[in-house]
Structures are given as C-alpha cells and as structure tokens.
Amino acid sequence: xxxxxxxxxxxxxxxxxxxxxxxxxxxxxxxxxxxxxxxxxxxxxxxxxxxxxxxxxxxxxxxxxxxxxxxxxxxxxxxxxxxxxxxxxxxxxxxxxxxxxx
Amino acid sequence: xxxxxxxxxxxxxxxxxxxxxxxxxxxxxxxxxxxxxxxxxxxxxxxxxxxxxxxxxxxxxxxxxxxxxxxxxxxxxxxxxxxxxxxxxxxxxxxxxxxxxxxxxxxxxxxxxxxxxxxxxxxxxxxxxxxxxxxxxxxxxxxxxxxxxxxxxxxxxxxxxxxxxxxxxxxxxxxxxxxxxxxxxxxxxxxxxxxxxxxxxxxxxxxxxxxxxxxxxxxxxxxxxxxxxxxxxxxxxxxxxxxxxxxxxxxxxxxxxxxxxxxxxxxxxxxxxxxxxxxxxxxxxxxxxxxxxxxxxxxxxxxxxxxxxxxxxxxxxxxxxxxxxxxxxxxxxxxxxxxxxxxxxxxxxxxxxxxxxxxxxxxxxxxxxxxxxxxxxxxxxxxxxxxxxxxxxxxxxxxxxxxxxxxxxxxxxxxxxxxxxxxxxxxxxxxxxxxxxxxxxxxxxxxxxxxxxxxxxxxxxxxxxxxxxxxxxxxxxxxxxxxxxxxxxxxxxxxxxxxxxxxxxxxxxxxxxxxxxxxx
Numbered sequence: 001x002x003x004x005x006x007x008x009x010x011x012x013x014x015x016x017x018x019x020x021x022x023x024x025x026x027x028x029x030x031x032x033x034x035x036x037x038x039x040x041x042x043x044x045x046x047x048x049x050x051x052x053x054x055x056x057x058x059x060x061x062x063x064x065x066x067x068x069x070x071x072x073x074x075x076x077x078x079x080x081x082x083x084x085x086x087x088x089x090x091x092x093x094x095x096x097x098x099x100x101x102x
Numbered sequence: 103x104x105x106x107x108x109x110x111x112x113x114x115x116x117x118x119x120x121x122x123x124x125x126x127x128x129x130x131x132x133x134x135x136x137x138x139x140x141x142x143x144x145x146x147x148x149x150x151x152x153x154x155x156x157x158x159x160x161x162x163x164x165x166x167x168x169x170x171x172x173x174x175x176x177x178x179x180x181x182x183x184x185x186x187x188x189x190x191x192x193x194x195x196x197x198x199x200x201x202x203x204x205x206x207x208x209x210x211x212x213x214x215x216x217x218x219x220x221x222x223x224x225x226x227x228x229x230x231x232x233x234x235x236x237x238x239x240x241x242x243x244x245x246x247x248x249x250x251x252x253x254x255x256x257x258x259x260x261x262x263x264x265x266x267x268x269x270x271x272x273x274x275x276x277x278x279x280x281x282x283x284x285x286x287x288x289x290x291x292x293x294x295x296x297x298x299x300x301x302x303x304x305x306x307x308x309x310x311x312x313x314x315x316x317x318x319x320x321x322x323x324x325x326x327x328x329x330x331x332x333x334x335x336x337x338x339x340x341x342x343x344x345x346x347x348x349x350x351x352x353x354x355x356x357x358x359x360x361x362x363x364x365x366x367x368x369x370x371x372x373x374x375x376x377x378x379x380x381x382x383x384x385x386x387x388x389x390x391x392x393x394x395x396x397x398x399x400x401x402x403x404x405x406x407x408x409x410x411x412x413x414x415x416x417x418x419x420x421x422x423x424x425x426x427x428x429x430x431x432x433x434x435x436x437x438x439x440x441x442x443x444x445x446x447x448x449x450x451x452x453x454x455x456x457x458x459x460x461x462x463x464x465x466x467x468x469x470x471x472x473x474x475x476x477x478x479x480x481x482x483x484x485x486x487x488x489x490x491x492x493x494x495x496x497x498x499x500x501x502x503x504x505x506x507x508x509x510x511x512x513x514x515x516x517x518x519x520x521x522x523x524x525x526x527x528x529x530x531x532x533x534x535x536x537x538x539x540x541x542x543x544x545x546x547x548x549x550x551x552x553x554x555x556x557x558x559x560x561x562x563x564x565x566x567x568x569x570x571x572x573x574x575x576x577x578x579x580x581x582x583x584x585x586x587x588x589x590x591x592x593x594x595x596x597x598x599x600x601x602x603x604x605x606x607x608x609x610x611x612x613x614x615x616x617x618x619x620x621x622x
Contacts, residue, residue, distance in 0.1 A: 035321070036317050048418065050333075052417035054315050055417070058311075069260075101324045
C-alpha cells in the first residue's frame with residue numbers, strides 16, 4: 001500500500017511540475033508573443049501601442065498562469081499554449097517583416 | 103487537478119503565497135513606509151528645519167547658488183519633491199576645468215543656503231529597497247520583486263476564486279479562536295482592502311513594466327533607446343557655442359506655471375551661461391495623479407519657449423496614472439494616511455497568510471512537538487521575516503541617531519545596521535525553539551520601537567515633548583507612530599506568550615499521565 005501511495009505521489013509531483021513549467025516559462029513565451037501581436041495591432045502610433053500592450057501583458061500572464069492549474073488535461077494545456085504561442089509568434093514575424101520597425 | 107476548479111485554485115493560492123510570502127512581506131513593509139518617505143527623511147535629518155514656502159523663489163535662489171558653486175558646468179538640475187520635502191535637491195555635471203573629485207550634488211533650504219545634515223539616505227533607502235532590494239544587483243533584484251508581485255497577483259486572483267462568501271468576510275473577525283481567527287484576519291485584511299491590494303499589485307508591475315516585458319517595445323522599435331526617446335524625451339546639452347548670460351529663471355518658471363495652472367517641480371538648465379543654453383521646466387510630482395510630467399523648454403538666453411512636452415497619449419496617460427496611483431505622490435495628508443493604513447493591511451494580509459500556513463498544518467502533524475523539517479523552516483522564516491524586518495527598521499532609525507556624525511560612509515553604516523539587526527533575529531529564530539522565539543523576537547521589536555523616541559530625545563533637541571510644545575506635527579507624529587508600533591508588537595508578544603503557556607499546560611498533563619502509566 002505504501003508503494004502505491006508513493007507512486008501516486010510521484011505522478012502528482014510530475015503533474016505539478018508539468019503544470020508549473022507551463023504556467024511560468026512557457027506562459028512567459030506565449031505572453032511575450034501575444035504582447036508583441038497586440039503592440040503591432042493597437043492604434044495610436046508605436047509608442048502608445050507598445051505601452052498599451054505592455055500594460056495588458058500582466059493580465060494575460062496571470063490569466064494563463066491560473067488556467068495552467070485549472071484545466072483538467074495537462075496534454076491539452078501544453079498543446080493549447082504551444083499552438084497559441086506559435087501562431088502569435090508567426091503573426092509577429094510576418095507583421096514585422098511586412099511593416100518594419102521604427 | 104485535485105478535482106474541482108475551486109480546489110485547484112486554493113492549492114495554487116497556498117503555494118504561490120507561501121513560496122514568495124517572505125519577500126512579499128518585505129516589499130509590503132518597506133513600500134508602506136515609502137508613503138512617508140519624505141517625512142522619514144526629515145526625521146532622519148533633524149538638523150534641517152526650514153522648508154521652502156515658495157518653490158518658485160527656491161529655484162531662483164538655487165540657480166544663484168549654482169552660478170557661484172558650479173560655474174562652467176554643462177548641466178544643472180534643481181528638484182523639489184513638492185510641499186513635503188525639506189528643501190531642494192541639486193545635481194550638476196561639472197565642466198572640464200573642475201577637479202575630478204568636485205562635488206556633483208547638494209541639498210539647499212528654501213532660501214538657497216546649503217543644508218548641513220548628517221549623511222543618511224533616510225526614507226529614500228526604504229523606498230529603493232522596496233523594489234531594488236540591497237547588496238544584490240538591481241537588475242536581478244527587480245526580477246525577484248517582479249516574480250513575487252506576479253505570484254501575488256496570481257495568489258490574489260486565485261484567492262478571490264477560492265472565496266465563497268466575500269460579503270460575509272467583510273464583517274467577520276472571530277478573535278481568540280486559534281486557526282479560525284488567523285483565517286478571519288487573513289480574509290478580513292485581504293477582502294476589505296481587496297481593491298487597494300489588487301490595484302497596488304497590478305500598478306506595481308506596471309511601474310517596472312518594460313523591465314519585465316520588453317517585448318511590447320521590441321514589436322515596434324528596433325532598439326529600446328528609440329522607444330524611450332519617442333515616449334519620454336530627455337534633451338541633452340548641445341555643443342557649446344560661446345558665452346552668453348543666462349536669462350532670469352524666475353519669469354521662466356512663472357510662465358510655465360501660468361501655462362499649466364499648477365506648480366513647477368524641477369528645473370534643468372543645459373549649458374548655463376552659453377549661447378546654446380536651454381531651460382527645461384517640469385511640473386511638480388504632487389500636482390497631478392500621473393507620474394509622467396509635462397515640461398516646457400525655454401531658450402536659456404532669451405527666455406522664450408521653444409518646445410513643450412505633454413504626455414497625454416491614451417496609453418501614456420493610463421500608464422502614468424497607474425504608476426501615480428501606486429506611488430501616491432499626489433496624495434493629500436489624509437489620503438496619504440489611508441494609503442499607509444491600506445499598506446499596513448497588506449502587511450497583515452501577507453503575515454497572517456504565512457502564519458495560517460503553519461497553524462493549519464500544526465494540528466495535522468503526526469507529533470506536534472517534533473514537526474518535520476519543512477514545517478520548522480517555514481515557522482522560523484516566518485519569525486525572521488515578520489519580527490525581523492520591523493526590528494531591523496527600528497535599528498535603522500536608532501543607528502541614525504547613535505552612529506557618530508563624522509564617520510566615513512555613514513549612510514551605508516546605517517543600512518548595514520538594519521541588516522545586521524534583521525540577521526540577528528533570523529539567527530535567534532533558527533537557534534531557539536519557535537514557541538519561545540516568537541514572543542522573544544516580538545518583544546525585542548517592541549522594545550526597539552519604544553526606544554526610538556527615547557533615543558531621539560537624548561540625542562537631539564527635538565524630543566516628543568519639545569515637538570509637541572513647538573507644534574512640530576511631523577516630529578511628534580513620527581515618535582507617536584514608533585510608540586504605536588511598539589505597543590502593537592508588545593501586544594502581539596503578550597498574546598503569543600500566553601498562548602504558549604496555555605498550550606504547554608494543556609499538553610503537559612496528558613503527557614505526564616501517559617508517562618506515569620508507562621512507568622507503572
């Protein structure tokens with residue numbers, strides 16, 4: 001019985017680690033890509049758009065961090081975040097390549 | 103993950119809160135003190151008595167002083183932190199003829215006379231510690247503080263989700279009931295002050311936003327320098343072109359103030375006494391909510407306006423106002439006091455949350471007399487943080503009065519004293535059983551705070567009695583706050599000591615009974 005409990009503990013530790021990795025480093029990368037996208041899309045000139053997007057980034061990060069511990073499936077969590085990050089990152093790259101920077 | 107959404111959020115709240123709680127406590131305590139930064143500095147420089155009644159004439163007097171003391175400089179800056187500060191702060195860049203060790207800063211009173219005060223960083227040090235910490239590189243310190251702030255934001259949001267009865271907890275405080283009381287204290291301080299705590303955490307992150315999230319800038323600018331030039335222009339001196347007299351500063355400052363309808367807060371003079379001279383007047387930091395100040399640039403020879411900067415873009419205004427809300431420089435004395443009280447509630451929220459972690463788990467320990475390592479570590483770090491930092495701050499104030507005035511690096515010694523005292527409490531907490539260390543550390547903190555007004559009375563002529571007689575509300579309030587803090591920590595020490603005795607008595611008898619039974 002004690003071994004079963006230990007195995008359960010190991011699985012739980014692995015699950016927490018997977019969620020924590022999604023909630024902090026992966027979340028930061030995804031938030032950075034989304035912040036860049038918002039900064040490209042907001043109106044009012046480069047400086048205003050950059051400041052506005054930067055202020056929003058903390059709400060995005062906090063929301064994603066909570067989501068990482070709230071959703072049931074760790075696999076779906078990772079897939080969702082990675083896809084969102086890749087899509088936003090590709091859009092950032094395209095927008096900068098097409099429109100240039102100041 | 104552990105079944106339902108609310109449970110997983112409760113788990114997240116507990117562990118993010120614990121992991122960064124000690125750092126958050128230090129950030130909250132020093133940040134709360136920073137609302138009275140100028141007042142602390144004035145208490146820590148008891149030699150300074152006069153405060154400028156009219157900053158505009160102060161700028162003129164300071165310019166005359168700089169003409170005498172820093173001729174040939176390429177840049178003079180004169181700052182007034184507003185009505186609360188003692189005098190004006192001057193910085194300048196010396197010309198090429200000045201010796202390398204020539205001074206580059208001074209503090210003047212309102213009449214333009216140099217102030218001779220003890221060397222101290224005063225309330226400014228506590229303010230800087232709030233986000234730059236000390237002894238470690240500021241760049242990484244800000245990251246640590248930012249991680250703690252983000253953990254706090256997540257802890258608050260998950261705490262809200264975890265909560266079933268927000269409204270009841272407004273009015274619920276059951277005292278003297280062990281774990282239930284700690285939970286009530288934690289809930290009452292966080293729910294009642296929730297708007298403040300949520301605001302202060304988010305705006306704190308926004309204050310250092312580009313440090314944590316530079317990617318919004320990277321999306322639109324090839325380098326950060328270009329962004330800062332566009333968003334927050336900072337003119338630099340031009341190549342010098344030959345001498346010309348500096349236009350009178352008084353009318354220039356008046357013109358800017360008339361234009362804005364509010365007071366000026368600083369004057370920067372580039373290339374004074376040269377044909378390329380520029381005078382840049384900026385608004386006072388306490389004249390509005392936004393920290394992004396308006397400025398007007400004048401030709402330094404003719405005195406005519408040549409440029410104006412008004413940070414009124416939607417995002418800049420929002421950002422500046424958010425940082426302004428955080429720093430509270432605009433606040434009147436009453437609002438400032440409310441800020442201070444809300445900050446204290448934040449300290450209580452973090453401290454009671456940390457204590458709740460141990461109280462909740464103590465009951466479930468297999469053997470409450472011999473807790474496991476993790477439990478003991480949390481318990482001892484709680485003592486080191488919650489009693490240790492306030493003790494260190496009291497020691498900082500005492501060092502300000504007791505260290506000899508002439509010693510080299512005096513301001514740094516004051517700071518060292520704070521950390522040595524803080525470290526001493528930490529070592530004490532590690533060495534002693536937690537049950538004894540709690541009341542001991544809390545009583546030491548109470549005694550340290552109580553001795554501040556006493557030592558002040560013995561070492562200066564501005565004792566509490568003298569301040570009250572002279573109607574000096576600032577000095578009287580500072581001493582009074584020290585006594586209130588002493589009373590608060592003394593009360594806490596008494597409560598903890600009584601509980602310890604009660605618990606020892608209630609546990610003592612069955613233990614003895616068992617021991618007796620075994621012997622028989």
